[in-house]
Amino acid sequence: MFKIKDYKIGVIGLGYVGLPLAVEFGKLTKVIGYDKNSKRISSLKRFKDKNKELSKKEIIRSKYLKFTDNFENLREANFYIITVPTPINNLKKPDLSLLNEAFRIVSEVIKKKDIVVLESTVYPGATEEISKNIIEKNTNLIFNKDFFLGYSPERINPGDKKHQLKNITKIVSGSNNRVKKIIKNVYGKIIKKIHVSKKIIEAEAAKIIENTQRDINIALMNEFSIILNKMNINTREVLKAANTKWNFNNYVPGLVGGHCISVDPYYLAHKSQQLGYKPNVILSGKKINDQMHVNIYKRIKEIFKKKKMNTRISSLLVLGVTFKENCSDVRNSKVIDLYKVLIKNFKEVKIYDPVVDILDVKNEYGINIYNKFPNKNFDCYLFAVKHKEFNLKFLKKKITNFEKKILFDVKDLIETKYLSGNL
Amino acid sequence: MFKIKDYKIGVIGLGYVGLPLAVEFGKLTKVIGYDKNSKRISSLKRFKDKNKELSKKEIIRSKYLKFTDNFENLREANFYIITVPTPINNLKKPDLSLLNEAFRIVSEVIKKKDIVVLESTVYPGATEEISKNIIEKNTNLIFNKDFFLGYSPERINPGDKKHQLKNITKIVSGSNNRVKKIIKNVYGKIIKKIHVSKKIIEAEAAKIIENTQRDINIALMNEFSIILNKMNINTREVLKAANTKWNFNNYVPGLVGGHCISVDPYYLAHKSQQLGYKPNVILSGKKINDQMHVNIYKRIKEIFKKKKMNTRISSLLVLGVTFKENCSDVRNSKVIDLYKVLIKNFKEVKIYDPVVDILDVKNEYGINIYNKFPNKNFDCYLFAVKHKEFNLKFLKKKITNFEKKILFDVKDLIETKYLSGNL
Numbered sequence: 105m106f107k108i109k110d111y112k113i114g115v116i117g118l119g120y121v122g123l124p125l126a127v128e129f130g131k132l133t134k135v136i137g138y139d140k141n142s143k144r145i146s147s148l149k150r151f152k153d154k155n156k157e158l159s160k161k162e163i164i165r166s167k168y169l170k171f172t173d174n175f176e177n178l179r180e181a182n183f184y185i186i187t188v189p190t191p192i193n194n195l196k197k198p199d200l201s202l203l204n205e206a207f208r209i210v211s212e213v214i215k216k217k218d219i220v221v222l223e224s225t226v227y228p229g230a231t232e233e234i235s236k237n238i239i240e241k242n243t244n245l246i247f248n249k250d251f252f253l254g255y256s257p258e259r260i261n262p263g264d265k266k267h268q269l270k271n272i273t274k275i276v277s278g279s280n281n282r283v284k285k286i287i288k289n290v291y292g293k294i295i296k297k298i299h300v301s302k303k304i305i306e307a308e309a310a311k312i313i314e315n316t317q318r319d320i321n322i323a324l325m326n327e328f329s330i331i332l333n334k335m336n337i338n339t340r341e342v343l344k345a346a347n348t349k350w351n352f353n354n355y356v357p358g359l360v361g362g363h364c365i366s367v368d369p370y371y372l373a374h375k376s377q378q379l380g381y382k383p384n385v386i387l388s389g390k391k392i393n394d395q396m397h398v399n400i401y402k403r404i405k406e407i408f409k410k411k412k413m414n415t416r417i418s419s420l421l422v423l424g425v426t427f428k429e430n431c432s433d434v435r436n437s438k439v440i441d442l443y444k445v446l447i448k449n450f451k452e453v454k455i456y457d458p459v460v461d462i463l464d465v466k467n468e469y470g471i472n473i474y475n476k477f478p479n480k481n482f483d484c485y486l487f488a489v490k491h492k493e494f495n496l497k498f499l500k501k502k503i504t505n506f507e508k509k510i511l512f513d514v515k516d517l518i519e520t521k522y523l524s525g526n527l
Numbered sequence: 528m529f530k531i532k533d534y535k536i537g538v539i540g541l542g543y544v545g546l547p548l549a550v551e552f553g554k555l556t557k558v559i560g561y562d563k564n565s566k567r568i569s570s571l572k573r574f575k576d577k578n579k580e581l582s583k584k585e586i587i588r589s590k591y592l593k594f595t596d597n598f599e600n601l602r603e604a605n606f607y608i609i610t611v612p613t614p615i616n617n618l619k620k621p622d623l624s625l626l627n628e629a630f631r632i633v634s635e636v637i638k639k640k641d642i643v644v645l646e647s648t649v650y651p652g653a654t655e656e657i658s659k660n661i662i663e664k665n666t667n668l669i670f671n672k673d674f675f676l677g678y679s680p681e682r683i684n685p686g687d688k689k690h691q692l693k694n695i696t697k698i699v700s701g702s703n704n705r706v707k708k709i710i711k712n713v714y715g716k717i718i719k720k721i722h723v724s725k726k727i728i729e730a731e732a733a734k735i736i737e738n739t740q741r742d743i744n745i746a747l748m749n750e751f752s753i754i755l756n757k758m759n760i761n762t763r764e765v766l767k768a769a770n771t772k773w774n775f776n777n778y779v780p781g782l783v784g785g786h787c788i789s790v791d792p793y794y795l796a797h798k799s800q801q802l803g804y805k806p807n808v809i810l811s812g813k814k815i816n817d818q819m820h821v822n823i824y825k826r827i828k829e830i831f832k833k834k835k836m837n838t839r840i841s842s843l844l845v846l847g848v849t850f851k852e853n854c855s856d857v858r859n860s861k862v863i864d865l866y867k868v869l870i871k872n873f874k875e876v877k878i879y880d881p882v883v884d885i886l887d888v889k890n891e892y893g894i895n896i897y898n899k900f901p902n903k904n905f906d907c908y909l910f911a912v913k914h915k916e917f918n919l920k921f922l923k924k925k926i927t928n929f930e931k932k933i934l935f936d937v938k939d940l941i942e943t944k945y946l947s948g949n950l
Contacts, residue, residue, distance in 0.1 A: 228758055259772060273771040299771045302764060309760050310768035313751050314775055317744070320808070321776070324743050327808045328736050331795065334802045335651055337732050341725060345733035348696040348722045349682060352737055353744070353776045376754045384811040385743070385750045392808060 106289045108133045113290075114181030114213070116206045118144060118171070120155055120433070121223055121258040122187035124269045127158055128294040130169025136181050137171045138209075145173040154461065156432060157262070178213045183290060184220045186210070187258065189363055191436075196370045196390075198227065200234065207234055211242035214251055219283060221254035221276075225368050227375035228309040231255045232279070253279040254287040255304040257311030262362075263431030273297040277307040315368040316386055321355040322365070323389030326396050329357040329527050333403065339527065340520055357527040358514060359400075359438035359488070360393040361427035366436055397442035400527065401449065404484065404512050407524045411510070413483070419452040421482040424489025425460055425473060429515070432460050439488045440469055446486075454478060459491050477502045484510040487517040496522070529712040531556045536713075537604030537636075539629045541567060541594070543578055543856070544646055544681040545610035547692045550581060551717040553592025559601050560594045561632075568596040577884065579855060580685065601636045606713060607643045609633070610681065612786055614859075619793045619813075621650065623657065630657055634665035637674055642706060644677035644699075648791050650798035651732040654678045655702070676702040677710040678727045680734030685785075686854035696720040700730040738791040739809055744778040745788070746812030749819050752780040752950050756826065762950065763943055780950040781937060782823075782861035782911070783816040784850035789859055820865035823950065824872065827907065827935050830947045834933070836906070842875040844905040847912025848896060849883050852938070857887050862911045866894070869909075877901060882914050900925045907933040910940040919945070 111133055115126040118139040126137035139145055147154060148171045151163040163169075170177070178184070188202040203224055210220055220239070222231045236247050245251045256276045261267050274295045278284035284300060292298050301307040329339040339357060346352050360366045369386050376383045408415050427437040434440075439455075446453045455465075455473040462475050481504055487494060496518045500506045511518075513526040520526060534556055538549040541562040549560040562568055570577060571594045574586040586592075593600070601607070611625040626647055633643055643662070645654045659670050668674045679699045684690050697718045701707035707723060715721050724730040752762045762780060769775050783789045792809050799806045831838050850860040857863075862878070869876045878888075878896040885898050904927055910917060919941045923929045934941075936949040943949060 228755070228760060267773055272773065275768050275771065297771070299768055301768045303760075305758070305760055306764045307768060309751075309755055309758075309765040313765060314769050314772050316751075317747060317769075317776060318774070320743065320747050321740070323808050324740060327806050328732075328739075331799045331802070331804060331806060332651070332732055334804060335728070335732075335798070337651060337726075337728055341729045342732040342736060345698050345722055345724045345730060346737050346740075348698065348720070349737050350690055350695065351741070353740060372754065375758070379754070379757045381754060381757060383750050383754060385746050385808070385815060388807040388811040 106286070108290065108293045111183040111290055112136070112181045114138060114178040114184045116178070116184060116186045116209060117188035117224075118148060119187065119189065120157060120262050121260050122185070123148070123153060123155075123158060124260065125185060125187065125223070125294075126169055127163055127166040128269060130166030132293055133168055134180065135166070135169045136177050137169055138173070138175055138178055139171075140173060140175075142173045145171050154432070155262070175209045175212065178209065181213070182215065182218045184210050184214070184218065185223060186220065187223045190224045190226055190367075190371070191363065192367050192370050198371050198374050200226075200230070203234060204238060207238040208242065211239045214239060214243060214245065216245065216250050217252075219252045219254060219278075219286065221256055221287060223256055223258040225257065225311050225315070225364065225371065226308055227312065227371040228305045229375070231304055231308060248279050252283040253304060254283060255307045256287065256291060257307060262433055263428055270295055273299055275299045275301055275307045275310055277301040277304045279304060312368050312372045315364050316372055319360060319365045319369045319393060320385060320389035321353060322358060322360050323392045325355045325357040326392050326399075326527075330392075330399060338520060340516065356516060357396075359396055359442065361436045361438040362433065363427075363436055366393065366438070397438050397445060400442060400486075400512070400514060401445045403525050404486070404510075405449070407510055407512070408484075413510075415449050415451075417451050418483040419481075420446060420450050420454075420484040420486060421478065422446070422453065422455045422486045422488050423457070423494055424487065424491055424515075425455050425457040425465060426489055426491075429490040430459060430492055432464070434460050434464050434468060440471070442486075442488065443471070454480075454482070457489070457491070458493060481505075482509070484512065487511070487513045487515055490515040490517055529709070531713065531716045534606040534709075534713055535559070535604045537561060537601040537607045539601070539607060539609045539632060540611035540647075541571060542610065542612065543580060543683050543685050545608070546571070546576060546578075546581060547683065548608060548610065548646070549592055550586055550589040551692060553589030555716055556591055557603070558589070558592040559604050560592055561596070561598055561601055562594075563596060563598075565596045568594050577855070578685070598632045598635065601632065604636070605638065605641045607633050607637070607641065608646060609643065610646045613647045613649055613790075613794070614786065615790050615793050621794050621797055623649075623653070626657060627661060630661040631665065634662045637662060637666060637668065639668060639673050640675075642675045642677060642701075642709065644679055644710060646679055646681040648680065648734050648738070648787065648794065649731055650735065650794040651728045652798070654727055654731060671702050675706040676727060677706060678730045679710065679714060680730060685856055686851055693718055696722055698722045698724055698730050698733055700724040700727045702727060735791050735795045738787050739795055742783060742788045742792045742816060743808060743812035744776060745781060745783050746815045748778045748780040749815050749822075749950075753815075753822060761943060763939065779939060780819075782819055782865065784859045784861040785856065786850075786859055789816065789861070820861050820868060823865060823909075823935070823937060824868045826948050827909070827933075828872070830933055830935070831907075836933075838872050838874075840874050841906040842904075843869060843873050843877075843907040843909060844901065845869070845876065845878045845909045845911050846880075846917055847910065847914055847938075848878050848880040848888060849912055849914075852913040853882060853915055855883050855887070857883050857891060863892055863894070865911065875905075877903075877905070880912070880914070881916060904928075905932070907935065910934070910936045910938055913938040913940055
């Protein structure tokens with residue numbers, strides 16, 4: 105008989121993915137929530153999630169959950185869930201250093217019969233490959249005899265209150281049928297809909313193609329936007345019409361940042377190229393998405409030119425800096441790349457974002473931004489992120505001489521008639 | 528007051544697009560249905576649509592409709608709808624010869640105040656460009672003063688009984704506000720949901736991006752299938768898992784043929800390149816889709832190799848030859864390209880298709896095919912089209928030694944467990 109209390113869960117990495125898992129499981133069984141970031145641990149011990157995904161009340165309700173920055177405390181666990189980031193390096197190749205570190209930690213504390221489940225996005229085959237490399241080498245344990253693996257891709261959508269851990273379908277898989285069943289039962293205690301993949305490698309592939317599909321579809325919209333702009337056609341009007349077809353998929357052009365969509369396709373591309381196949385569709389998508397901020401700058405420059413204004417003596421305010429609307433995460437935000445292009449070409453560029461922690465931006469990028477709307481007159485306003493407070497009423501109130509300003513909308517904040525340009 | 532009887536409609540081109548339009552309008556007002564193909568006209572006069580989209584009864588019900596292969600009869604009309612094919616040439620550039628011919632015909636019969644609506648897919652800007660070139664030159668009429676234009680992209684989905692002319696949303700647009708309103712009213716008499724685009728060029732763009740989106744998404748699935756196959760991962764299982772995500776778009780790998788998806792992206796790419804922008808996403812998608820038949824052959828060859836069999840002394844039956852399931856259209860079918868690769872490498876290759884007119888295949892490609900299941904034993908069966916009669920029961924009954932044969936499934940006809948390979 106399956107009993108959740110038989111499983112003591114060690115969660116490694118307490119970010120957007122790990123914290124909700126730790127909190128949910130901690131309502132049912134002992135959970136050791138580990139993060140190497142001591143600051144994060146000390147604020148979590150005060151029930152404070154600075155990502156604003158979980159409230160104080162929710163964290164308190166997780167009565168069997170303990171937070172720690174000392175990995176030794178993970179020894180108590182027999183079921184590990186790894187949720188560390190898997191970014192790319194400067195060469196756009198997978199940077200598995202955090203993942204390797206997590207597996208090394210597990211290899212220090214793992215015991216016979218333990219199960220290790222990975223939630224981080226990787227290229228297909230990585231879970232088994234890395235765990236064998238690290239756990240088998242650092243211990244006497246043999247894979248699928250002494251210790252077991254699982255893969256369950258995270259589907260966390262930061263800032264999205266509708267699709268939360270508990271109500272989405274979760275894919276699980278395991279290194280043999282018995283383990284698959286255990287992992288299904290464990291996750292089944294906190295999530296209603298579980299899809300069991302036959303093989304770990306299939307579950308790994310599923311995750312990576314989901315995000316790659318999104319990336320390429322946004323890339324296609326960006327390509328449309330570039331082409332249509334050259335023909336003086338407004339992309340928004342075209343998409344409005346196209347969306348009336350029953351099987352049109354509603355994507356919009358835009359900046360693709362963050363830790364999933366902008367990164368994951370490179371993992372698949374990397375593996376594919378190792379196998380001797382250059383994935384031209386995927387790479388062409390990445391190429392255009394990675395350069396879209398330059399296209400936005402060019403369009404703004406064109407508008408200035410048409411108005412016989414000079415960017416070099418003009419000022420611009422960017423509204424929004426996070427990688428996504430209503431989300432405080434600023435890592436991998438393409439608005440920063442856009443900002444870097446803008447400051448080279450404008451006399452003055454400032455950023456306003458009411459959602460982000462301004463210290464995060466300072467620490468990560470060395471940029472001072474406003475979290476109150478600056479009491480100052482700019483020549484141009486660039487709407488970069490669709491935070492919910494950025495609506496027409498707000499903008500009309502805050503921007504002096506709203507009608508006369510150059511307004512460029514990247515994210516469909518307000519209607520075309522108010523704008524000088526849009527993606 | 529708008530009265531439909533004030534408009535006498537000339538439909539030019541009576542294929543998949545033109546015939547349903549002519550039949551619907553012919554229930555309400557005088558329609559001259561013109562096609563230069565005399566054979567088509569003579570069978571339509573006997574109320575017979577060999578495309579099987581419309582029944583005899585439906586055509587008979589269209590009491591004000593007359594068919595003709597003599598364009599002079601179009602003189603009676605004052606509202607023209609052009610629905611001729613817009614294919615590509617051998618260099619994959621737009622072949623506008625049929626469209627030019629249609630406009631020339633219109634220029635012979637057009638009178639002051641007449642309206643010409645194009646339904647064929649073109650690159651943005653083409654409707655105005657071509658009509659000016661031809662109508663203004665061949666007549667004394669001036670565009671938007673003496674004659675008027677509209678564009679309303681066809682959304683016919685051959686073989687799809689659910690999304691039919693009358694119940695889909697139709698985009699319309701016109702060369703000025705008055706004409707836009709007339710066109711909306713005319714189409715509104717036969718279709719409930721009308722979306723009015725502000726500009727003709729926007730409606731043209733909407734159509735072409737719809738099909739380009741579909742093309743690139745299938746291309747991405749094909750790329751996934753190639754990569755996953757290299758890793759011995761079954762794409763179907765991965766897609767099954769990925770489809771459990773709320774925002775995953777359900778596409779599958781496959782051959783992309785026919786007259787829309789396989790052609791339209793080249794129209795947009797052509798225009799884009801004229802404007803100095805190489806659309807890498809669109810072109811990378813086309814490249815992979817145009818070569819997918821070669822990949823299918825390679826996979827079958829691999830299966831033979833693994834089984835230590837030689838294709839050169841083996842026979843193969845292809846099931847299905849049309850470009851789409853449950854549709855008799857064989858033009859631009861990629862199964863033909865696949866067949867051409869297969870006959871070079873197998874001892875014997877035959878095609879069976881119960882839906883297609885075998886004379887069409889003979890005339891178009893010089894290939895003799897079966898429309899009854901051949902009473903003969905093949906080494907390999909390739910499921911290329913998902914006609915509804917191709918189900919497991921049928922295949923088990925028809926294929927001797929079903930379990931022992933090499934079965935390759937391009938289109939998800941039967942479960943993986945029966946197959947030697949699938950896309």
